[in-house]
Amino acid sequence: MSSSRHRSTGILAVGGGPANLSLAALAEPIGDCAVSVVESRTSVAWHPGLLWGNSRLQVSSVKDLVSLVDPRSRYSFLNFLHEQGRLYRHLIANPHFVSRKEFDQYFTWAAQLLGAYLDERVEAVEHDGTRFVVQTSRGRWFADHLVLGVGQVPCAPAFTKTIDSPALWHASRHLDRGLPVEGKDVLLVGGGQSGAEVALDLISGRTGLPRRLTWVTGRDGLSPLDDSPFANEWFNPSYVEYFHALPEDQRAGLSGRQLGAIRGVTQDLLAQVYKRLYELDYLTTAQFGHRLLAGVELSGLAEVPDGFRGSLLDTVSGAEQEISADLVVLATGFRAELPAFMEPLGGRLPISGDAYEVERDYRVRWDGPDANRIYVQNGARRTHGVGDPNLSLASWRSATILNSVLGREVYSLKDEDITLSVA
């Protein structure tokens, strides 16, 4: 493809993750709403570095790209199974959970049907007075509106960023970048869901067993994810409406208190890790040792000729201890980041803290014409609540954006019942 290629679209959806696939799927039946999805990867793989064969979808499969706002859409997960001729077998094989791998297949199927542009990275966004001019790795787009759906980026302690070693990797690259662990001294940092998934993989024997695993978490322990019914109501559109209307300081207070609903580890995974450690400790002759350190943070790390030396800070006592390791895995989470490709628009988009200012309908404030709008998906946790990155709200948010762009109620988003009093 020539780099001078020029194409035009109504909405350019930057990023081909579930958020923008949902937008394109819901836009398709609307006659006057062209959405073009541009994805930098060669496939729409869903967090491929953490996509184990047996990892479970953490939400109901009804929370797919479309069903919660348009259950009759051909882009539903159910229709994917139907078209693949595996609906009956799926129901027999998966009475309790759906695998993330199957949802990844579903997203890939939807992206193909929707004609997503793969292997095309958005590099710079400008505005020529009447439309957005978007430079990509494959050419140029002219667009009336932009929807940013670039997801979150891995985050890691600053002192690790200067270390360039294949023996240090972020959990997000575990399956494609991780080295074999057989006989190694492994340090795993982070006690959230991805930390626990990596831990289970490290002790599974997939690439051999480590000689020693030191697993540190800054939290008080390996806490369960709060997946209880009332916490799940925070992922209800009516709760988002309530949350958004609160003053900034009250939203911040609530967000801090609700982290258990997004930062813990599923009970089932905790049980699997515990069981596997028990097996290794008592039921095998494996030469394997482990230390789980809670309330402990990695406070420094350096590469040395035979691996790594680091320091661990006990956040309870304030004491520091040295540690050495052959391999280090950082399961230190993800965070939203302002995309560098928006920099040419400079100060035209006011920024609050580390995020754009986002309206109730996910419109980003900017000083350009109203005929050219910018929306953001999965970048408004501060204003829209803890549910923002989750699949639960993806189809509702996409429908909200489409209604807003088109200035009419294409999708009927009536108030959802909720038991929590949010009057």
Ligand SMILES: Cc1cc2nc3c(=O)[nH]c(=O)nc-3n(C[C@H](O)[C@H](O)[C@H](O)COP(=O)(O)OP(=O)(O)OC[C@H]3O[C@@H](n4cnc5c(N)ncnc54)[C@H](O)[C@@H]3O)c2cc1C
């Ligand atoms: C391991 C893991 C498992 C998860 N499991 C669940 C779950 O079971 N249930 C749930 O509700 N949530 C889950 N989540 C939360 C997750 O945030 C959402 O599921 C979902 O991936 C969010 O979709 P998104 O489209 O906003 O972002 P992403 O899925 O991150 O997609 C963003 C896309 O934008 C692309 N992109 C970035 N920059 C550019 C650019 N400049 N040009 C073009 N393309 C670009 C990226 O390549 C990426 O494909 C999980 C998260 C992780 C990390």
